[in-house]
Amino acid sequence: MPHRRALQPLFTKKHVAVYADRIAEVADTMAAEWSEGGSIDLDTETRRLTLRVLGRSLFGTDLSERSEAVGVPLGQVVQFVGRRALQPIRTPTWLPTRARHRFRVSLAVVTETLDEAMDAARSGAGNGAELIKLFFELTDPVTGRAFSDEKIRDELLAFLFAGHDTTATTLAYSLWQLGRNREMQERVAREAAAIGDRLLRASDIGDLPYTVQIVHESLRMCPPAATAARMAMRDVEVDGYRIPAGTNTIVGTYALHHDPSLWDEPEKFDPDRFASGQSVARSRWQYLPFGGGPRTCIGDHFAMLEAILGLASVVRKLEVESLHDDSPVKTPFTLVAAGPVPARVGTRAVTA
Structure with a gap:
């Protein structure tokens, strides 16, 4: 927890507001790039978007030209780690396998990118790079020594994955739903257009209430963190089963968000369930897109700011038409699209 307390100031609601202009x-x-293509894969393109945002906001580097070169290897690294964590029998580390070779090659690509960002931050060339610079100042709470480059790199890898993969899923799912619901999409477009043509700011979120509802409903129906691991702090009984204190448990966030005993028509995409006043009677523990308690996701404010401003900025400029009526998902580690999410996009006519 000392480690988390040291990083928390970077991710308070007040501080993340400084990243709004970069997000927008x-x-x-x-x-603008998407409008030139006609048809795009929402999953691929939102991953490119969130990787660029993360690079500019926290890493002090422009990943625009390297988003695909880094994004694909990063996904392969995460998939390998996820599969290994779930395997009851693991192959010896010395045994050469195709999956392990692909993992090492992919990890080398990501590591090189992080090393370059760290070197730039040290030299002062990294514009921003607040996260990296803060790690340079931290000390290990156990040894009292400064973090090694390897330790910093491991931490940055975790932020790189968590900061782009999960928000990309939320954006892709939100755009896919809006691409199937013309009335909802027009409502978001009108809301954002009313602010004007300038870049959106954190202070504009109060004028984007329906966009916020769209993001919350997307996080309910398609929570990127589909499960969360927790240890039972005391003996507890769940559905007739005794769980002793100290037991490692898995909380099914996806199941919780789709439980008909907690939600009316849980399989219906209904942003109005998050309208003002609708959450009063809701238990704080039935909607947990970022977890809960002292281990709530440290980047929750950043993720919400990115999803809301990103969605409003895109829909204000583009009309989106989803080309598939279904959007299958899978959980190699977090909840992600199981395949391409194709959509037709075009420049939006001026919205009155």
Whole structure:
């Protein structure tokens, strides 16, 4: 927890507001790029978007030209680690396998990118790079020594994955739903257009209530963190089963968000369930897109800011038409699209 307390100031709601202009600028740029293609894969493109945002906001480096070169290897690294964690029998580390070779090659690509960002931050060339610079100042709470480059790199890898993969899933799912619901999409577009043509700011979120509802409902129906691991702090009984204190448990966030005893028509995409006043009677523990308690996701405010401003910025500029009525998902580690999410996009007419 000392480690978390040291990093927390970077991710308070007040502090993440400084990243808003970078988020909005990247989203505007990506929307312009998408409009030239006609049809895009929402999953691939939102991953490119969130990787660019993370690079500019926290790593002090422009990943625009390297988003695909880094994004694909990063996904392969995470998939390998996820599979290994779930395997009851593991192959010896010395045994050469195709999967292990692919993992090592992919990890080398990601590691090189992180090393370059760390070198730039040390030299002062990294514009921003707040996260990296803070790690340079931290000390290990156990040894009292400064973090090694290897330790910093491991931490940055975790932030790189968590900061782009999960928010990309939320954006892709939100755009896919809006691409199937014309009335909802027009409502988001009108809301954002009313602010004007300038880049959106953190202070604009109060004027984007329906966009916020869309993001919350997407996080309910398609929570990137589909499960969460927790240890039972005391003996507890669940559905007739005794769970002793100290037991490692898995909380099924996806199941919780789709439980008909907690939600009316849980399989229906209904952003109005998050309208003002609708959450009053809701238990704080039935909606947990970022977990809960002292181990709530440290980047929750950043993720929400990115999802809301990113979605509003894109829909303000583009009309989106989903080409598939279904959007299958899988959980190699977090909840992600099981395949391409194709959509037709075009420049939006001026919205009154």
